[in-house]
Amino acid sequence: MRQVLAAAMIAAMTTAAHAQVSDDVVRIGVLTDLSSWGRDNSGPGSVEAAKMAVEEFGFTVLGKPIEIISADHQMKTDVGVQIVRGWFDNGKVDAVVDIPNSGIAIAVHNMVRERNKIALLSGPGASSLTDELCSPNTVHFAYDTYALSKVTASAVINEGGKSWFFVTADYAFGQQLEKDATRFINEMGGKVLGNVRHPTNTADFSSFALQAQSSKADVVAFANAGQDTDNAIKQSGEFGLVQGGQKLVGLLMFDTDVHAIGLNAAQGTYMTTASYWNMDDKTRAWSKKFLARANVMPTMIHSGVYGSVLHYLKAIKAAGTDDPKAVMAKMRELPIEDTFVHGGKLREDGRVIRDMYLAKVKKPSESKEPWDYLDIVKTVKGEDAYRPVSESKCPLLKH
Numbered sequence: 001m002r003q004v005l006a007a008a009m010i011a012a013m014t015t016a017a018h019a020q021v022s023d024d025v026v027r028i029g030v031l032t033d034l035s036s037w038g039r040d041n042s043g044p045g046s047v048e049a050a051k052m053a054v055e056e057f058g059f060t061v062l063g064k065p066i067e068i069i070s071a072d073h074q075m076k077t078d079v080g081v082q083i084v085r086g087w088f089d090n091g092k093v094d095a096v097v098d099i100p101n102s103g104i105a106i107a108v109h110n111m112v113r114e115r116n117k118i119a120l121l122s123g124p125g126a127s128s129l130t131d132e133l134c135s136p137n138t139v140h141f142a143y144d145t146y147a148l149s150k151v152t153a154s155a156v157i158n159e160g161g162k163s164w165f166f167v168t169a170d171y172a173f174g175q176q177l178e179k180d181a182t183r184f185i186n187e188m189g190g191k192v193l194g195n196v197r198h199p200t201n202t203a204d205f206s207s208f209a210l211q212a213q214s215s216k217a218d219v220v221a222f223a224n225a226g227q228d229t230d231n232a233i234k235q236s237g238e239f240g241l242v243q244g245g246q247k248l249v250g251l252l253m254f255d256t257d258v259h260a261i262g263l264n265a266a267q268g269t270y271m272t273t274a275s276y277w278n279m280d281d282k283t284r285a286w287s288k289k290f291l292a293r294a295n296v297m298p299t300m301i302h303s304g305v306y307g308s309v310l311h312y313l314k315a316i317k318a319a320g321t322d323d324p325k326a327v328m329a330k331m332r333e334l335p336i337e338d339t340f341v342h343g344g345k346l347r348e349d350g351r352v353i354r355d356m357y358l359a360k361v362k363k364p365s366e367s368k369e370p371w372d373y374l375d376i377v378k379t380v381k382g383e384d385a386y387r388p389v390s391e392s393k394c395p396l397l398k399h
Helices: 001-020 043-057 078-089 102-115 147-159 172-188 206-215 226-236 256-263 281-295 298-319 326-333
Strands: 024-030 062-070 095-098 118-121 138-140 165-171 191-198 220-221 247-250 269-273 354-363 374-380
Touching: 001 165, 024 043, 024 078, 024 165, 024 298, 043 062, 043 095, 043 281, 043 298, 062 078, 078 102, 102 118, 102 138, 102 172, 118 298, 118 326, 138 298, 147 247, 147 269, 147 354, 147 374, 165 172, 172 191, 172 220, 191 206, 206 226, 220 226, 226 247, 226 256, 256 298, 298 326
Parallel strands: 024 062, 024 095, 095 118, 118 138, 165 191, 165 220, 220 247, 247 269
Antiparallel strands: 269 354, 354 374
């Protein structure tokens, strides 16, 4: 009898040891852009998306409260790193979410690995995060430069856009996007005629638009983001690039960009997205609830914050602990299911394999309601959109 009791006590103690949450709170920090050129695509909407994931999950996990905190990295790497260091050292934050801006995301991704925390990234695009820089502690949830450039470049070249000119943001994300797109253009028999680099948060794109126009390239591709994309496409329209027969391609565009540019200037532009609010009844219902809280329809960054936080909480529950190693193992084991992702899978390199969508911006006459901006031209399976294991430089993948 004593042996039975002893065994029961050991089992109970083991269960208690595993069913634990550090500091008795699961604390998630949304590091985003609340004041600069990426605000509309991420920003306050990312904070609301994280809160909506917690509300859907149920406010507690393993009997402990879930807390969402947020901060503005101002699109400055030193500011972002300082915030996260403070969160880890003094704020008892378990996971960092969002991080629009690849330069900041790469710095935080390295810190997360050193501190044994978790990064749930939906804001940055650099595909190097799950390639040569891969980490067992990072989840790249929404999109990356490899998928964006592969899906978009393939479609535009098939429509006859053989020669390209790039207008590129001069930082990690823009450079990676141009590099990835150039590769696919060359592989498909296209040709890059030239490029121009611009600093982020540029207001005047007139000289860049004129260089793109004088290149006489079939396609002018914008490897930038946020207000830079909005300004570049608007001003290219004013200089008559489309009327002159050039196609415009936004290699990273969001619904919020189309909203800012307007359908008149943006119509016909190709873009690739990981989600769209108007796909089905469930996405429409969730998005309208989000719109009431955030004043914008959700971008793929917003839906990515929501999905990554929800999947993280499910993994904590399944693991019986918030220990990062155990949680990451469960995140890789569990299929990813939420309002926007069905049958997604987290690969060992941190890349979430999920469907991507090639979209084309509607003409004003085709839009039936506010935010009805995109035609989904094609669904591309995750296996076909993202970097295959055979091409990866990530040591975590077994080739």
